[in-house]
């Protein structure tokens with residue numbers, strides 16, 4: 001399988017990279033202690049920690065395309081705290097101690113990524129800034145106030161911005177806002193590829209362009225079948241998140257969802273001054289399908305949003321749907337920043353992440369099989385969670401212990417509630433459309449203006465980059 005990187009579908013992060021190393025395809029028979037399937041941030045970080053904790057183990061990562069070309073390298077690289085499940089629900093369902101530990105683990109993940117970047121000398125354009133959460137409506141503000149009250153009661157103080165801060169930093173575009181400080185912004189592709197190189201330095205083997213097609217559990221291990229051979233492993237971690245397709249062991253509970261991002265041409269100093277935003281950090285609103293943005297990749301505005309979609313499996317339909325959503329994202333961008341109406345949109349891309357019903361990940365042995373494990377369903381909050389989870393779960397995999405070793409965090413579980421296939425294929429798309437309709441009627445950004453006609457680069461349906469199937473959720 002050849003990787004084709006069309007500029008229309010490749011994330012902007014790949015533009016400034018030069019060529020990433022191409023690793024060998026797996027063939028023949030390999031024998032390893034731990035096999036990690038999927039080289040996004042979750043798989044790469046787990047392999048890294050495994051090699052760090054147990055240099056004696058043979059650890060191999062097998063990636064269907066290339067390192068980082070799943071959701072990780074297509075993300076916007078805002079490494080903020082938080083989970084998909086609202087804090088109120090976490091507290092009610094699991095109690096305050098667990099809720100506090102859960103939130104703290106997302107802060108730990110972000111701090112740990114900073115430590116890894118420094119320790120391994122990963123050049124990924126990392127900046128320590130902030131993540132601003134802005135309310136467009138009274139309802140959103142109420143929800144945010146509940147959230148920060150819950151955090152405060154658990155000991156995490158997140159101050160609100162006053163009117164003058166809102167005006168100075170966001171140009172008055174939101175009715176209210178708070179910010180998580182010390183949030184890392186990175187080039188996510190360089191982060192994950194840098195971490196892969198660091199894992200290799202510690203002895204991890206990585207094969208690319210090798211899809212694991214089937215797993216066979218044997219009495220004394222697992223046989224992973226690939227197009228060119230087999231890998232015998234004592235235990236396997238499926239770090240495939242929204243891209244698992246047939247290998248997703250939780251098809252009813254970890255559902256792939258596609259989300260979309262666009263990037264402008266590099267902004268001039270004049271254009272940046274006209275934004276009415278100070279350009280610091282990542283900003284996200286509170287709609288069901290929120291808009292979020294940051295500056296990066298050579299001074300471009302990277303802007304994500306629009307309705308999330310469950311992939312149809314039909315490449316032509318996917319291309320049509322994505323083209324319409326890209327139009328919509330550009331419209332949102334112009335509503336937020338009317339001054340950018342004449343600025344070229346240089347790239348549009350999408351990515352798949354795994355969402356779950358309760359908006360918490362699923363990390364653990366698959367059912368009763370202690371040899372096959374899964375880590376995914378990050379519900380769009382993956383970057384920090386992937387790493388805090390990888391650090392903990394590598395210890396489980398290193399010693400072959402049961403999932404109980406994950407501690408009290410509620411996403412260390414062998415299964416999660418799911419939806420029947422019929423509801424997933426018909427009910428879920430209808431539900432997503434209803435959420436979108438609610439966004440359209442209830443909460444448009446202020447300062448609307450008529451969007452100019454835009455030239456959207458069309459995704460090439462033959463590209464490997466758009467042939468993935470998978471999903472996404474909320475990012476703050």
Ligand SMILES: Cc1cc2nc3c(=O)[nH]c(=O)nc-3n(C[C@H](O)[C@H](O)[C@H](O)COP(=O)(O)OP(=O)(O)OC[C@H]3O[C@@H](n4cnc5c(N)ncnc54)[C@H](O)[C@@H]3O)c2cc1C
Pocket residue numbers: 037038039040041042043062063064065066067068069070071072073074075076077078079080210211212213239240241242243244245247259260261304350351352353375376378379380381382383384386472475
């Ligand atoms: C557009 C977008 C923007 C986002 N922005 C942010 C953000 O700003 N902040 C944030 O925290 N999160 C963000 N996210 C979410 C975040 O990117 C993900 O949660 C996270 O990267 C998931 O990492 P992962 O390693 O689990 O999965 P992935 O990075 O998707 O990696 C899974 C890998 O598994 C491989 N694979 C699948 N099946 C097989 C197989 N059978 N054999 C071999 N390999 C296989 C795939 O090719 C893929 O490379 C965003 C996501 C998207 C799509």
